[in-house]
Amino acid sequence: MAKDLHKKDDYKEYGKSCIEEDAKEKTNGKLMKEYIDEWEEKGGSYFEFDYDKETDSVTIIDIYVTSEYKLEIPNFVSRVCYCAWYRNISDRGYKIFIPKGCYIDLFDKNNDSVCTHVMYFEVDEKHELYSSEDGVLYNKDKTILLAYPMFRVESRYTVPESVVRIGYNAFILPNMLEQLIITKNVIDIQNSLFHSSIEIIVDEENSAFKSVNGSLYSKDGKILYSLYIDENGKAIVEEGTIIISEKQNMLSCEELYIASTVKIIGSIDNIFFNGDIEHCVVPRALKECLNKYDTDFMDITYY
Numbered sequence: 431m432a433k434d435l436h437k438k439d440d441y442k443e444y445g446k447s448c449i450e451e452d453a454k455e456k457t458n459g460k461l462m463k464e465y466i467d468e469w470e471e472k473g474g475s476y477f478e479f480d481y482d483k484e485t486d487s488v489t490i491i492d493i494y495v496t497s498e499y500k501l502e503i504p505n506f507v508s509r510v511c512y513c514a515w516y517r518n519i520s521d522r523g524y525k526i527f528i529p530k531g532c533y534i535d536l537f538d539k540n541n542d543s544v545c546t547h548v549m550y551f552e553v554d555e556k557h558e559l560y561s562s563e564d565g566v567l568y569n570k571d572k573t574i575l576l577a578y579p580m581f582r583v584e585s586r587y588t589v590p591e592s593v594v595r596i597g598y599n600a601f602i603l604p605n606m607l608e609q610l611i612i613t614k615n616v617i618d619i620q621n622s623l624f625h626s627s628i629e630i631i632v633d634e635e636n637s638a639f640k641s642v643n644g645s646l647y648s649k650d651g652k653i654l655y656s657l658y659i660d661e662n663g664k665a666i667v668e669e670g671t672i673i674i675s676e677k678q679n680m681l682s683c684e685e686l687y688i689a690s691t692v693k694i695i696g697s698i699d700n701i702f703f704n705g706d707i708e709h710c711v712v713p714r715a716l717k718e719c720l721n722k723y724d725t726d727f728m729d730i731t732y733y
């Protein structure tokens with residue numbers, strides 16, 4: 431990055447015409463000595479920038495992708511702030527190119543995924559932190575899968591053998607994905623939330639996880655990490671399960687069966703009150719816990 435990015439001449443090739451003095455506290459938490467407030471059209475996209483004179487860095491704080499469905503981040507950008515994605519909505523996704531010196535925020539301050547509506551990640555091969563393969567975003571050596579694009583068109587995906595960790599909420603928003611195959615080397619999922627419509631299949635040689643009827647469990651079957659909800663809206667927590675982790679997506683669940691062995695539910699709200707459950711079968715041991723909530727809207731059978 432050139433040292434004099436704040437000079438007008440350095441922005442001419444990108445259509446820059448204005449630099450304004452400002453001392454606002456911006457959303458990225460830094461006091462800006464100079465604030466660049468200018469929309470730029472390049473590669474079918476508009477950007478709004480912040481410039482930090484002290485660190486000589488440029489941050490994108492707003493993005494709008496136009497009908498060309500392509501987002502090419504300028505090579506002088508150091509960071510894409512989480513706030514930039516908020517109004518970045520597309521009906522079929524877009525391709526994003528990440529230059530070698532740019533870091534992108536995948537989550538906001540509440541750890542909610544913000545880098546949505548992506549169809550394909552492409553990373554400069556000289557990038558020190560990221561890499562990409564078939565449109566999926568990884569760390570540099572492809573040991574961590576960071577983000578699976580929401581609008582990737584394939585219905586089936588196999589995690590590469592090099593991956594040992596699935597990044598936080600990497601598979602939370604895929605529209606097209608129906609089946610995810612986790613290979614034997616994956617040993618960490620970072621408390622991720624997987625979309626409930628994804629059928630998960632785990633390699634039998636995996637030492638940390640296993641899959642049962644499309645759901646993801648710990649290898650010993652005692653912890654349920656991701657509950658699969660079938661096309662009829664039915665979900666079953668298998669016998670032998672003791673703990674249901676709090677990260678569950680129940681939006682499409684209409685009928686739920688919980689095994690008698692379950693003792694701990696990570697989040698009652700996520701399981702029973704974050705979806706469309708009409709009927710559930712629950713062990714009697716959990717009745718006292720559920721009595722604290724208003725469950726009149728659903729039919730509960732205790733056994």
